[in-house]
Amino acid sequence: xxxxxxxxxxxxxxxxxxxxxxxxxxxxxxxxxxxxxxxxxxxxxxxxxxxxxxxxxxxxxxxxxxxxxxxxxxxxxxxxxxxxxxxxxxxxxxxxxxxxxxxxxxxxxxxxxxxxxxxxxxxxxxxxxxxxxxxxxxxxxxxxxxxxxxxxxxxxxxxxxxxxxxxxxxxxxxxxxxxxxxxxxxxxxxxxxxxxxxxxxxxxxxxxxxxxxxxxxxxxxxxxxxxxxxxxxxxxxxxxxxxxxxxxxxxxxxxxxxxxxxxxxxxxxxxxxxxxxxxxxxxxxxxxxxxxxxxxxxxxxxxxxxxxxxxxxxxxxxxxxxxxxxxxxxxxxxxxxxxxxxxxxxxxxxxxx
Amino acid sequence: xxxxxxxxxxxxxxxxxxxxxxxxxxxxxxxxxxxxxxxxxxxxxxxxxxxxxxxxxxxxxxxxxxxxxxxxxxxxxxxxxxxxxxxxxxxxxxxxxxxxxxxxxxxxxxxxxxxxxxxxxxxxxxxxxxxxxxxxxxxxxxxxxxxxxxxxxxxxxxxxxxxxxxxxxxx
Amino acid sequence: xxxxxxxxxxxxxxxxxxxxxxxxxxxxxxxxxxxxxxxxxxxxxxxxxxxxxxxxxxxxxxxxxxxxxxxxxxxxxxxxxxxxxxxxxxxxxxxxxxxxxxxxxxxxxxxxxxxxxxxxxxxxxxxxxxxx
Numbered sequence: 001x002x003x004x005x006x007x008x009x010x011x012x013x014x015x016x017x018x019x020x021x022x023x024x025x026x027x028x029x030x031x032x033x034x035x036x037x038x039x040x041x042x043x044x045x046x047x048x049x050x051x052x053x054x055x056x057x058x059x060x061x062x063x064x065x066x067x068x069x070x071x072x073x074x075x076x077x078x079x080x081x082x083x084x085x086x087x088x089x090x091x092x093x094x095x096x097x098x099x100x101x102x103x104x105x106x107x108x109x110x111x112x113x114x115x116x117x118x119x120x121x122x123x124x125x126x127x128x129x130x131x132x133x134x135x136x137x138x139x140x141x142x143x144x145x146x147x148x149x150x151x152x153x154x155x156x157x158x159x160x161x162x163x164x165x166x167x168x169x170x171x172x173x174x175x176x177x178x179x180x181x182x183x184x185x186x187x188x189x190x191x192x193x194x195x196x197x198x199x200x201x202x203x204x205x206x207x208x209x210x211x212x213x214x215x216x217x218x219x220x221x222x223x224x225x226x227x228x229x230x231x232x233x234x235x236x237x238x239x240x241x242x243x244x245x246x247x248x249x250x251x252x253x254x255x256x257x258x259x260x261x262x263x264x265x266x267x268x269x270x271x272x273x274x275x276x277x278x279x280x281x282x283x284x285x286x287x288x289x290x291x292x293x294x295x296x297x298x299x300x301x302x303x304x305x306x307x308x309x310x311x312x313x314x315x316x317x318x319x320x321x322x323x324x325x326x327x328x329x330x331x332x333x334x335x336x337x338x339x340x341x342x343x344x345x346x347x348x349x350x351x352x353x
Numbered sequence: 354x355x356x357x358x359x360x361x362x363x364x365x366x367x368x369x370x371x372x373x374x375x376x377x378x379x380x381x382x383x384x385x386x387x388x389x390x391x392x393x394x395x396x397x398x399x400x401x402x403x404x405x406x407x408x409x410x411x412x413x414x415x416x417x418x419x420x421x422x423x424x425x426x427x428x429x430x431x432x433x434x435x436x437x438x439x440x441x442x443x444x445x446x447x448x449x450x451x452x453x454x455x456x457x458x459x460x461x462x463x464x465x466x467x468x469x470x471x472x473x474x475x476x477x478x479x480x481x482x483x484x485x486x487x488x489x490x491x492x493x494x495x496x497x498x499x500x501x502x503x504x505x506x507x508x509x510x511x512x513x514x515x516x517x518x519x520x521x522x523x524x
Numbered sequence: 525x526x527x528x529x530x531x532x533x534x535x536x537x538x539x540x541x542x543x544x545x546x547x548x549x550x551x552x553x554x555x556x557x558x559x560x561x562x563x564x565x566x567x568x569x570x571x572x573x574x575x576x577x578x579x580x581x582x583x584x585x586x587x588x589x590x591x592x593x594x595x596x597x598x599x600x601x602x603x604x605x606x607x608x609x610x611x612x613x614x615x616x617x618x619x620x621x622x623x624x625x626x627x628x629x630x631x632x633x634x635x636x637x638x639x640x641x642x643x644x645x646x647x648x649x650x651x652x653x654x655x656x
Contacts, residue, residue, distance in 0.1 A: 020576045021639050028653055131616035203656035211652055219630060221656035226623040227631050231651045240655045247656065250617070276655065338650070457542030465546050469553075494561055497554040505547060512538050 013212070018043035022050040023058075023178055025202030031189075032196035032211055042192060046185045050201070053181050056095065059119055059172040060128040076171055079162060080119065083169050089161035097160055102284075103176050106291050107152035110310050113295035115263040117150040119170025125268065126250070127259040128172075133250025142266040151263075179290025182206040182239065186286065198234070204241040206286050207234040221246075222339060223273035223319055229342065232335040237281025241289030243297040244274040262298045271321050272297050277308075278315035278331055288313070301326060305351060326351060365401070365409055372397035372417040373424070380425055389499045392507060395443070395467060399460050399511040404518070407448055414440050434482070435475045442474025443467040460515065464508030468500035567629040567644035570608045572601060575639045584608060584644075594638030601642060608642060610635060630654075 016031045016039035029046060031039040058074045075096055082090040092100070107114050119128075124141055126134040148168035155164045178201040185199050186206055196209035198216045207216045215235050219228030223246050234240060245258035249268075257268040275297040279285045288311065295307040296316055304326065308316050315331040325348040327335075332350055337343045375394040384390055394417055402410035418440045422433040450458075450466045476493065539547075572579045574592060582590065582603060589611070590601040597614025607627050610620040613635050620635035629646025632654060 018576075019573060019641070021636070025636060026634055026641065030652055133617075198653050200653040200655075203654070205653050205655050216653070217651040219651035219654045221654060226626055226633055227628060228651065228654060242655050244656065246619075453542060457540050458546070459538065459540055459543050461539055461543040462546040465550050469550060494554065494558040497550075497557050501547070501550045501554055504550070508543075509538065 015211070016040060016043065018047065020047045020050075022047060023054050023181070023202060025178070026200075027202070028200040029185075030198040030211075030216075031194060032198075032209070034194065042189060042194060046188065046199070049184060049188065050181050053177065053184070056093070057099070057173050057177045059170070059174065060123075076173065080170050083155075083164040083171075084167050087163050087165060087167075089156075089158070089163040092157070092160055092162050094160070097157060097162070099173065099176070099180060100155070100162060100171070101157050102180075102287070103173065103291075104152040104155065104157070106176075106287075106311065110291075110295040110307070112151055112153075112263060113298050113307060113310075114175065114291050115151060116171055116173055116176060117152050117154065117166075117169045118145075118261065118263050119172040120148075120150065120168060121145050121261050121263070121266055122172055122174075122259075123170075124266075125257065125259075125261065127248055127261075132248050132259070133252070133257070135252075137252070146264070146266040175294055176287065176291055178202055178204050179239075179241065179284075179287035182286025182289070183284055184286075203247070204239070204286070204289050205234060206239040206289065207236060209236050219338075220276055220317075220335070221274070224323070225339075227338070229319075229339045230335040230337045232278070237285060239279040239285040239289035240276065241279070241293050242274055242276040243293035245269070245272065246274070260294060260297050269298050271300060273319040273321060273323065275304075275316060275318045277313050278334065280314070292316075323347065324349065328352070361405070365405065365412060368397055368401055369413045369416045369420070372413055373420045376417050376421040377424060380421065389495065391503045392468060392471065395464065395471075396507050396511050396514070398443075398447075399464055399467070399507070400514055400518075402447060402451060402463070403460065403511075403515055407451060410447065411444050414444055435478055438474040438478045439471040440474075442470040442477075446470035459508065460511035461505055461508030464511060465501060465504035468504035468507070469497070472496045472500050567606075567627065567631070567646035569645045570601075570603065570626075571643045571645055573641045573643075579640075581645070582608075592640055594635070594640050596638050599635060599638050599640050601640075608644065609633070610640075610642070614638060 014033050016034065016036060018029045018040070020027045027047060027050060029043045031043060034042065056075050059076055059080065075093060079090055079092070079096070082088065103116050107116065121142065122128055124138060124145060126132055145168065148166065150166050150169040154166035154169050155162055181201055182199055182204060186208060189197050189208055194208060196211065199206050203221070205218050210216055215233035217231055218234050218240060220230045220232070221242065221244065222229035223244050243260055245256060245260065248259035249256050256270065260269050261267065262269050275293045277289060277293045277296065279288045279292070282288070292311045292313045295310060296304050296313065296318060299307040301320060304318055315328055315334070317325060317327040317331050319325050325342060327348060327350060329350050329352060342348055372394045375397065379390050379393060398410050398414045401413045418433070418436050422428045422430070422436065427433050446466050447463060450463045453462065567584060569581055569583055571581045572590065572592070574594060579592060580590070584603055584606045587604045590603070592599050592601065598612070599610060599614065600612035602609055602611040607625040609625045610623065610633055613620050615635055615637040620633050623633040626633060626642065626644050629644050630650045632641060632643040634641040
């Protein structure tokens with residue numbers, strides 16, 4: 001992967017901006033207050049680390065069709081193969097051991113709503129490929145996969161080895177790896193004494209310092225328009241993540257099927273357009289920004305605060321299928337609506353966090 | 354049947370004809386920004402307002418809008434409605450503005466006020482009727498700056514003409 | 525006529541206190557309108573990126589199509605009257621095309637399969653990065 005980078009320096013601001021495609025998505029790195037040479041070296045290093053992580057963690061063989069070489073099997077894919085074939089433990093790298101035990105803990109805390117073990121359901125719906133979607137839904141297969149009930153509690157991590165008592169477990173860390181990568185990047189950049197940076201992996205953003213003398217400002221995507229619905233200041237150490245039904249979806253018979261699947265039914269969630277979580281500074285802010293929006297997305301409106309509480313999420317906003325906004329009071333204080341409709345508060349319901 | 358016309362009627366008719374001519378000339382000259390026009394016919398309205406009072410000015414203004422649109426084949430078209438709503442708002446503003454003390458405010462003030470009222474009236478129609486969701490907001494600042502410049506220029510011209518007239522009357 | 529021209533030199537003296545008040549007030553309103561309606565609004569340029577590099581930066585004050593060979597095929601980006609959009613794409617889902625016209629600074633459209641992105645650049649970017 002070539003990693004050329006670009007400086008937007010029109011007004012002589014010491015802002016360096018680099019972009020790359022990793023994890024099958026767009027990675028965007030802003031570094032403020034460093035020399036161009038240093039910022040470029042740091043951004044390239046971060047992008048390379050992301051690429052490395054992706055090689056280790058991707059769950060599906062078919063990378064983007066345009067990549068010159070098909071991606072080789074990742075460590076995670078070897079683990080998945082082992083799970084399917086036997087209950088024999090396989091050796092794990094220290095990194096994957098750490099990630100799986102962390103993902104397992106989060107899955108348990110979310111009462112299984114965050115479930116990275118449902119790889120088979122994901123491929124049944126066709127969300128693993130570049131051309132998302134299926135032309136026909138297979139209810140029998142979905143029913144049997146739900147019945148097989150693959151869960152993170154099925155796997156056992158011991159002495160650097162892992163095994164699954166359920167052969168239907170297929171791990172897909174798609175909803176975790178980007179968040180982990182954010183935390184890694186923050187750790188690396190802070191270690192390099194970078195004072196100000198903003199890292200965006202496929203929409204999940206984490207902030208270091210600020211944009212000169214004002215905080216980093218991020219826009220939140222409108223789920224149905226090519227524009228931001230609101231903006232907010234992302235202060236040092238804060239992270240933000242959104243799960244949206246517009247990110248990966250296909251239409252079938254006039255209905256939208258998005259990539260967020262309720263593990264209890266096996267079907268894509270259709271009552272919610274988007275859920276955004278705002279994570280205060282903490283050691284795994286990036287991971288939480290990636291993981292925590294999913295359980296809230298999956299639960300129906302009356303249970304969304306319960307889902308948020310499971311992972312200790314205090315700031316969140318959910319946009320329902322009929323475009324009504326449910327937002328915690330503390331988050332409402334942070335954001336500034338850009339969409340006129342929401343400015344008037346007519347379609348916004350404030351809730352206690 | 355014979356309608357009795359006065360000297361005053363004749364004068365108003367002549368001035369209305371002048372306003373119509375100026376309006377038509379402007380309508381035929383293309384403008385670099387759609388909707389931005391100098392509005393020189395307003396000089397006539399202002400002149401009539403000062404010389405003959407509000408009722409006559411209203412007549413001249415409304416007559417101009419109707420006659421010009423008929424002559425240009427735009428009667429009842431969107432252009433006509435825009436023109437009419439601009440003229441009505443303008444007249445409303447002038448009705449109030451003429452009450453300002455003459456010692457402090459000349460035709461320049463009235464002209465600027467009328468020009469702003471004119472664009473306000475037009476934008477109201479655009480917003481409410483023609484294109485409710487259009488991105489016209491982008492053009493509003495341009496309309497405003499044009500209203501200011503042409504308002505001042507037309508007002509200054511009106512002042513000069515009024516002074517000439519007074520001088521002519523005196524001499 | 526010459527009389528009239530001579531008098532026009534005296535425009536300054538012609539204006540009275542109230543006139544100045546009205547002019548200054550109108551000017552303030554006009555400036556306020558520029559400030560509120562012309563900031564963050566319409567972008568002036570679009571930056572097109574292919575993969576990790578800037579493919580080009582184009583003014584929006586033109587009507588043209590930009591044809592780009594991406595990783596999986598040919599994408600067409602159309603610029604018309606201050607707006608820009610993906611008008612053709614070789615990707616399966618056509619998300620980029622469905623995004624439609626972009627007008628405001630900071631708005632962006634991405635075609636992940638073909639690795640092409642558009643971002644509108646204006647005087648004032650309303651945000652540094654987009655959470656999506």
